[in-house]
Amino acid sequence: MRDLEPRPNFIAIGRSASSDPATAVEEACADIDCLSSCFVLAFVPSNHDPAEVSRRLNWKLAGVPVFGCTTAGQITRSGYESDALLLLAFPKSNFRCSSILYEELRPLDSTEIAATAQRQAERFRHTAGWNRLALVFSDGLSKQEDLLVSTLETVLDGLSIFGGSAGDGLQYEETFVLHGGSAYSNAAILLLIETNLGFQGIGFDHFLPIGSEIIITDANPEERVVYEINGAPAAQEYARLVGCAAEDLSPLVFAENPLLLRQNLNYYVRAIREPMDGGSLSFLAAIDDGLIMTLGRGKEIIETLKSGLDVRDNTGTAPDFILGFDCILRKLEIEQKQLSNQVSDVLQSHRVVGFNTYGEQQSGVHMNQTFVGVAFFEPEKRDLS
The missing domain is CATH 2.40.30 (Elongation Factor Tu (Ef-tu); domain 3)
Structure with missing residues (x-):
């Protein structure tokens, strides 16, 4: 495995390349501290049964909500992978979270989607001085992401929404989202998140x-x-x-x-x-x-990637980590051009973690062959004098 950048300070990362779901969950959870974690994102490779993985994670991380989806590939601390179970644990000291599971996407009831999201946003208590954003994970074969994300963008006005569509490794057979210890197809998850970290949205193609x-x-x-x-x-x-x-x-x-x-x-x-x-x-x-x-x-994909990921906060500081949603068709092109190692080096050097999607969501738009992400920065230091 390639040399790794230092671990981010504001997220814990667990990974396993085991083909056995039980072993994969044990190995990936070894680096997760349940007592300090607010919630965990789980990105599941196509060679695992998502229902079994979700059930085992729910038991192993008892008391910590686990959300996520099946993927067409993962972005770990080593860059691109295809068969790794990836866990991202967001600490209680820096994050708060509220979730909605939409079990029936097709046909999509936009009125009900909007009403449920608005009620949940109103109930989600705002912590003074903290920032808010939302993440969406949806069944990548539901064909409902366009209406879903445009509805959420309208009703959650002023809230930045980012997301990725679940994948299955280009089989185009069935994709799942994970919530509450179960796996659901024809479904989506909305996560309302508060954080004392700064964040910045990223979106680009080539x-x-x-x-x-x-x-x-x-x-x-x-x-x-x-x-x-x-x-x-x-x-x-x-x-x-x-x-x-x-x-x-x-x-x-x-x-x-x-x-x-x-x-x-x-x-x-x-x-x-x-x-x-x-x-x-x-x-x-x-x-x-x-x-x-x-x-x-x-255009030249390596230089476009470097430029797109080169973001800074208002102090000129690089992100602590970037949560990335990268289209599987980008990865396919990169592999065909034998650029995987170079791209993985770029992703690693910018501390990108996330997954390869069947579609990306940002600014109320569902798109393809795009990198969408959220760069998280360390909290602003407050002047206590």
Whole structure:
């Protein structure tokens, strides 16, 4: 294992690469102090049964709430990993937390989602001088993240919301969130968090728009399926635009040639999940008839990552740690280009921990092929003179 940066001061990190869930929980929990922990985030690899892991964590960390999800990869203190159980323990001295489990995302009742979130926010007592934010973890195959995060952004006005969609290692079969010792599909978790640490949101990708406009001419928004692009069968037309045969379309082709949607002067990736029977394309984010998009081409991914993670607080101090939600399609491209070790070095040097997602949420928007994160800084020193 590579040399590690010093451990963060304001979070405890547990990790295990064991393929046995019981052993993995024991090993990962060895570095977690239950008495001092307010809550724990658990990021579960695709080779573990999430229900068993959640149940065992609930027993092992008795009295400490555990939240989390299944993942398409983990970001540990060593950088990128694929089969590690990762635990992040947030201490009572610096954090407070309140949670909501939304068990039925599909169909999503936005009125009920909003009302429940508003009630919980009103009940969550505000500590003077502390900062507030929210985290969202959702079923990455529910196809409800767009409406969920836009609803929460509206009702929790003024509260910064960050999140990631649960993954399963690119099988696209079933994803889960963890809450109260159980694992739930078709569900989401909202965490309202208070902290005396400073924090700063991070969000970036490495794509620039190129070429002419592309029009979605036939789509099923509820299922995120596109049947036609520019009036032609979607897979065939997309393949023509990127310069390959339709039968050669793959996750790597999609990762390197995303479609971009312009919104509020910014471009957001609408990632393609997979080709489907009949020549249609399945997407990982909201899509609709009449959308005008453009093809994206990548910038230098290492330099973009370094620049995006290079944040400072108002004293010029680097973060104690960064909680990161990094799209699996970024990791796929990085692996294909044999840049995993270099990227892991960058993540490690910036003290990034988190997971690879099926989608990222920030500022009320669900997006793909993006790095979204929260940089946490040591508390401001108060003048007691």
